Amino acid sequence: EDQVTQSPEALRLQEGESSSLNCSYTVSGLRGLFWYRQDPGKGPEFLFTLYSAGEEKEKERLKATLTKKESFLHITAPKPEDSATYLCAVRSGNQFYFGTGTSLTVIP
Amino acid sequence: GAVVSQHPSRVICKSGTSVKIECRSLDFQATTMFWYRQFPKQSLMLMATSNEGSKATYEQGVEKDKFLINHASLTLSTLTVTSAHPEDSSFYICSAVSIGGNEQFFGPGTRLTVL
Numbered sequence: 001e002d003q004v005t006q007s008p009e010a011l012r013l014q015e016g017e018s019s020s021l022n023c024s025y026t027v028s029g030l031r032g033l034f035w036y037r038q039d040p041g042k043g044p045e046f047l048f049t050l051y052s053a054g055e056e057k058e059k060e061r062l063k064a065t066l067t068k069k070e071s072f073l074h075i076t077a078p079k080p081e082d083s084a085t086y087l088c089a090v091r092s093g094n095q096f097y098f099g100t101g102t103s104l105t106v107i108p
Numbered sequence: 109g110a111v112v113s114q115h116p117s118r119v120i121c122k123s124g125t126s127v128k129i130e131c132r133s134l135d136f137q138a139t140t141m142f143w144y145r146q147f148p149k150q151s152l153m154l155m156a157t158s159n160e161g162s163k164a165t166y167e168q169g170v171e172k173d174k175f176l177i178n179h180a181s182l183t184l185s186t187l188t189v190t191s192a193h194p195e196d197s198s199f200y201i202c203s204a205v206s207i208g209g210n211e212q213f214f215g216p217g218t219r220l221t222v223l
Contacts, residue, residue, distance in 0.1 A: 031210060036214070043201045043215050043217045046110070049210060049211050094140075096142075098152050100151040
């Protein structure tokens with residue numbers, strides 16, 4: 001059964017305390033793994049697409065990596081403005097599967 | 109690039125009325141658009157997949173006669189909540205995939221409150 005699992009559900013970090021969010025998946029025929037950021041009361045904002053194991057993408061303090069079974073979103077020296085829910089999704093054929101998200105809180 | 113808009117951003121209506129929400133891809137053409145519903149502090153719940161020029165595919169448990177979806181052009185899809193009731197109050201979000209693209213780009217969402 002195709003599915004996506006994100007962990008942890010919630011994460012509290014001190015400002016500057018680096019950490020990683022996990023997205024594990026079981027799908028056949030991966031056509032892409034996507035990371036989004038969602039702020040309360042807003043639609044998800046696209047961050048990255050990863051296609052193959054070993055691929056990495058970076059944007060400011062965020063770096064996404066991909067293996068054959070999971071992806072990590074590394075947050076380096078986070079700031080309070082990085083507080084949000086981070087969603088992971090995978091595409092298999094024309095189906096998209098979303099994880100339930102990790103709620104990140106960065107404390108000043 | 110890849111901007112999706114939704115209108116209105118907020119709507120309050122009386123029970124029994126119908127509400128239409130528009131989703132537009134502003135700078136790209138979208139063969140496929142998706143409609144989601146999201147409850148507070150919960151993840152996205154897919155309601156239906158809409159392909160331009162054809163009938164929408166609804167997820168199990170979503171009433172197609174209550175949530176009417178029209179995808180008349182490559183840049184516009186609409187969701188009409190018919191005979192809305194308080195339990196339909198929610199945050200509705202659309203997304204679009206560009207022709208030949210892989211990623212979904214999301215609209216800002218519409219907050220529906222039914223009194």
